[in-house]
Amino acid sequence: MAGAAAAAGPAAELRKSGFDFMGPAIQAMQRDDAQNPGMLWVQDGEALWNRPAGQSAKSCATCHAAARSSMRGVAARYPAIDEMTQRPVSLGQRINLCRQNHQTTPVLPPESQDLLGLEAYVAHQSRGLPLAPPADARLGPFVAQGRQLFERRLGQLNLACASCHDRSAGQRLGGSLIPQAHANAYPIYRLEWQGMGSLQRRLRNCMAGVRAEPYAYGSAELVTLELYLAERARGMLVETPAVRP
Template sequence: MHTPWRLAALGVAAICGIVSAAGIENSAKRSGFDFMTPETQALQADDTSNPGMLWVLQGEQLWQQAGGRADVACVGCHGDASQTMRGVATRYPAFDEAIGRPIDLAGRINSCRAGRQQAEPLAPESDALLALTAYVAHQSRGMPIIPATDARLAPFRDNGRRLFQSRIGQLNLSCASCHDDNWGKRLGGSVIPQAHPTGYPLYRLEWQTVGSLQRRLRNCMIGVR
């Protein structure tokens, strides 16, 4: 079983670019898009064909839907997401003072639901949470992730780096074994990408649905047994 703190630490380290920076030179870094086939690239680039856009559209509806005991909607506080949410997703994970640890974008959405809407948090990997997260993240499409400089994130990044480089499982592999040392090669017929999780939540053909970065990390950990 892989504990939530392990996944959280890996997520902070990967998204903030601390881990991959140690193993891959900046000039050699490549987006996962570059490793796709031309057909998959075309599917992703076309909003009318990309199945992930269905979750974005659902998220737009949820953004305008009042809920909770406060009977307020996201739009009631934040207004037009295309304006107010532009660049927001690029700043997560961020340190949350209330809980004393990093929080990702989905966690912030649930925190807002509980605190502002007085509603129950949405379940992890639920369509509603993935849709809202995808919609908010969509407003920052094309923008680079900005690693947070908050010193309080440092121990979590360091722990994430350690976990990323630690060999685990029956196959005795680390994240770095594949994504730093052997990127561009093939594993099980698939090209190994670099560890740049910049588009989550995203639609994977393997899943036939949208999933979070945490789900992807769990998949990899299960793979090394």
């Protein structure tokens, strides 16, 4: 396992998804696809999957055919090494690389409706599968970097991700339960946002919350944090699209 030695957090038998910290109403909303608002993004993503784009006039389906089979398990393996750069890329970055290289069309902006729709649609094909970060030795140093970032104190409040999500998980902050910060459900529909959002958006929100300057979308720091969180949640089931408060 590329980052098993670098991954920490709660012992496997003590890990809980953010879903387990939610009340019955939110859990019921997530379970029922007819009520889950995140399914609207999944439906948008399905339409985009089949829509020709760019100078090539290719759709995602032109190369990958039916996502139900070709994308099964794919999101559970991201972030993964990009062979061109030899660095990890997130699922959203991989989608944009495909758009650039194979559809010859502009990249989709971070947090845009279309990118979140495609991410949600692809990740939804892995719902119910365990997170399975690649057993790629090249990822090891990046997982270690992600762990260092997770444990680094930041901002005017001098808090690290681990300060809340390892040492204070299950307690309350501002009336809200602190989850263990497992990245097994993104993109998520967040009631506070009244919309869908990526893991990078959530990480940036947390950084702003401790009064630190958030890393830029797509930055090496955010991708290595994503990678560490994936390793930390290895074996937990993909829930996309999840619902959170």
